[in-house]
Amino acid sequence: MAVPVDTVTKQPQPPPPSPSSLRFAFGNVLAFFILLLIGVLAFSIRLFSVIKYESVIHEFDPYFNYRVTQFLTKNGIYDFWNWFDDRTWYPLGRVIGGTVYPGLTLTAGTIWKVLQSLNIPLSVETVCVFTAPVFSAFAAWATYLLTKEVKGTGAGLTAAVLLAMVPSYISRSVAGSYDNEAVAIFALIFTFYLYIKTLNTGSLFYATLNSLSYFYMVCSWGGYTFIINLIPMHVLLCIVTGRYSSRLYIAYAPLVVLGTLLAALVPVVGFNAVMTSEHFASFLVFIVIHVVALAYYIKGILSPKMFKVAATLVVSVGLVVCLAVVGVLVAVVASSPTKGWSGRSLSLLDPTYASKYIPIIASVSEHQPPTWPSYFMDLNVLAFLVPAGIIACFSPLSDASSFVILYLVMSVYFSGVMVRLMLVLAPAACIMSGIALSEAFEVFTRSIKFYISSLSEFLETDAGDVMPGSNGSPQFDVLKTEKKEDSLKERPSRKNKKKEKDVVVVKEKSSVKSKTEKRPLVLPAEVSFFALFLTVLLGAFYVVHSVWAAAEAYSAPSIVLTSHSHDGLHVFDDFREAYAWLSHNTEVDDKVASWWDYGYQTTAMANRTVIVDNNTWNNTHIATVGTAMSSPEKAGWEIFNSLDVKYVLVVFGGLVGYPSDDINKFLWMVRIGGGVFPHIKEPDYLRDGQYRIDSQATPTMLNSLMYKLSYFRYGVYTT
């Protein structure tokens, strides 16, 4: 009579299923429906801007992505790869095929194509607007899968629901925010999930899927360098802390080779995949892991004495070789002025780099360090659940939980450098908080169950019942399973662990409760009831804050402005009216000059050629425009004439109190222009070190083209 090894999938006889398998099945169905609801929640919480305003694309960058997607859907993929855009960066043009991250546009284009073939006639704009909410639902499901690999289903579900609502992620993925992060965060979490899955199972199939998912991430966002640096760091951490196993090799080595090849396939990355410092960490750790694997292999086939001999020999010879190689590498890297790193990465590593050397990067408001309140605004309750999650990850520490801890620490550092990287912190914070909340819930509910079962035991007069309330035998077996989970020597794969756990459960005939018991920690009943209530209240606060943030703070499309005054709601649609005026009243080939913020919108909505746009790839061209705006009228006219400009677009908010107009950004124009053309000096525009735009402004300021354009006939409108 064979003991059923796996009571939940294989039944040796067809009779009624045992209560544990019924409960397991019920739990699975419940988890499925909860996940479905989480997806719906993630989608719907991002629809506030569509409800409050309209289904429109927001901000600046999404308009470029929308224009590229339009081109893709109209002309097909070959024209898209080969597209040279002559309607921006006049007269230089821009190679779109080679400088855009194609993941987002290809995804939306594919969705549109599939819908068209199913005869669902959604316009390209609708698909673009709703791509982000759909992918945030996928991201929530990916978070569930990732956290399930780390800690289990309960933690997974909690983490998924936290991610569906975390304000930081909502801010970059509302309906209408058609930007790279919309799909990139999903790709990030999914890649990490597949990495952890490969680490846990040691299966080459998941390693292949991991590489493909990494490819999707490289296609989608420049932040893929975070993955290709975090995973080697984790591998190094595992090696250094003595957790090397062959599963680590299978998880890492194929990823490096396949990943580098796949990254080289994406035109915008190209040969940077093997030549820039961002990727060197992965190659270095690739070499290290091979050395370590070889060392372990030799240790396995040699006797200990021989291994010691081998070690001394290798160390003496290898050290010399190593030093030589390192010397050569250092010389090669040090010969390049930026040590091989790109400007963006350098500004991440050294937060003061951008403000000293690259004013364009420093001028973007998203690249500023965040303030302390923004952590609470964007993460809310998670900000103080994260440390609890870190502690929960340490007991017990596994490869997966060490990875999540490393991910969290790195993302906290980077979020401290740039506010837009809070987005990378959000999934880590949700995972940690999910783990913490799930552990807390487990302790509370276990205490309550223990209390209820001890109550019923007290009321039961039959002493023969096997009550799991007694701390005797179940605890013994719990410790045995605990030892099996914790053993560092044997570390069985995931399948083995589950089978052994089930074997122990079946052998003891105890109820499912002892399977979930990790320690016999039980709190008094009143404490646990009250704590449960407080935890639910905490969750309620989080939900209320998230919904408020989604509705009020992050749903503004910034192309349409509203203001409430005593005579009702004013809607300012000035941007679109201006672009429509340009589109109707100018020739198709007319060139429009404006500050680079408005470039994408002008090409997308007004369909006119612009001089500079948000891609900011050519600093000198932007500095030319900045100089023209800061010069006196005649000099500015000459510069614009040399660029064949017919119209100059200026945004002025002084009439209605719009705070981020061109006069507000003017000092950045001066700085960037002055960085290339030394005759523009910033102190000339400041009176006593202060930026003034009233009658006390300096003559240089009052005569500048920007000032004259902004305040032209201002008196006509206000008097």
Add this chain to the structure above:
Amino acid sequence: MVKPTAATTKDDAQALFKSLRSAYSATPTNLKIIDLYVAFAVFTAVIQVGYLAIVGSFPFNSFLSGVLSCVGTAVLAVCLRIQVNKENKEFKDLPPERAFADFVLCNLVLHLIMTSLPAGWPR
């Protein structure tokens, strides 16, 4: 003072090589075949690097795809060896057919990528 230690080092080295050889010859034949394949792939990669050093790097696409495909197939073969090795307790209930199927799938993906890289993309 120097000579005895040099002699002992040489003796140690010889003893080491002898024990390595004897231990390695005890591995089963299928693993030795995989090792041979790995050695061949690495050797091919070394030849390509030598060619790069001699002739220059002009179609860098081709060099990249060639070297990385050699290194890639070597890495995948090592993974296969890890999974098929009977002494590896972590993988004792992974059937070798599954390991080989994974190996084939991975190689398929690798070569699919590798063949599209030299053609490059229209720049």
